[in-house]
Amino acid sequence: MVSEVEERALVAAIDATNLTPFRFQQWTGKRLTSSFGYHYDFETQQVARADPIPSWLLAIRERMATQAGLDPSLFVQVLLIRYDPGAGIGWHRDRPIYEHVLGLSLGAAAEMRFRRRKPAGGFERATMPLAPRAAYHLSGEARHAWEHSIADMAERRWSITLRSPSRRWPIDQS
Ligand SMILES: O=C(O)CCC(=O)C(=O)O
Numbered sequence: 001m002v003s004e005v006e007e008r009a010l011v012a013a014i015d016a017t018n019l020t021p022f023r024f025q026q027w028t029g030k031r032l033t034s035s036f037g038y039h040y041d042f043e044t045q046q047v048a049r050a051d052p053i054p055s056w057l058l059a060i061r062e063r064m065a066t067q068a069g070l071d072p073s074l075f076v077q078v079l080l081i082r083y084d085p086g087a088g089i090g091w092h093r094d095r096p097i098y099e100h101v102l103g104l105s106l107g108a109a110a111e112m113r114f115r116r117r118k119p120a121g122g123f124e125r126a127t128m129p130l131a132p133r134a135a136y137h138l139s140g141e142a143r144h145a146w147e148h149s150i151a152d153m154a155e156r157r158w159s160i161t162l163r164s165p166s167r168r169w170p171i172d173q174s
């Protein structure tokens with residue numbers, strides 16, 4: 001989705017943001033995050049306005065949304081993540097206040113793992129390779145019914161995640 005030259009510029013721009021360790025209760029994750037547009041606080045379980053989306057992110061948002069066939073302005077939340085060696089993301093579904101989830105994977109290659117509980121017990125599983133500089137779109141069942149995770153990284157990886165509000169979005173945007 002982006003060239004290697006663009007990737008280097010995006011990674012430098014992500015590193016220049018106010019990346020802070022993801023925190024949830026007593027637990028501090030090894031991945032570093034920053035948010036624009038809106039920020040979801042896992043401690044209070046509330047969404048609040050964050051700094052406005054900067055122009056370099058508006059430009060990549062335009063491309064990612066267009067590639068997914070969606071209106072760029074829908075994507076009011078941008079989450080930037082840096083996974084240093086040893087950092088990953090555990091099993092989760094993205095919050096129901098969001099609808100579409102678009103991702104761009106930068107740096108080391110990774111795999112997004114998916115699982116869904118089977119009625120008879122155990123899990124149905126799937127894996128999506130995340131090649132460097134590749135974009136992905138989570139929607140429908142993959143988004144709402146399946147959980148996803150990324151195993152702890154051996155090498156550094158960055159991601160740009162864009163999310164659109166769902167009907168359960170709590171904030172009036174007018
Ligand atoms: O790093 C990624 O590509 C995925 C991040 C993710 O699943 C999330 O923040 O909800």
Ligand SMILES: [Fe+2]
Pocket residue numbers: 092093094148
């Ligand atoms: Fe996620």
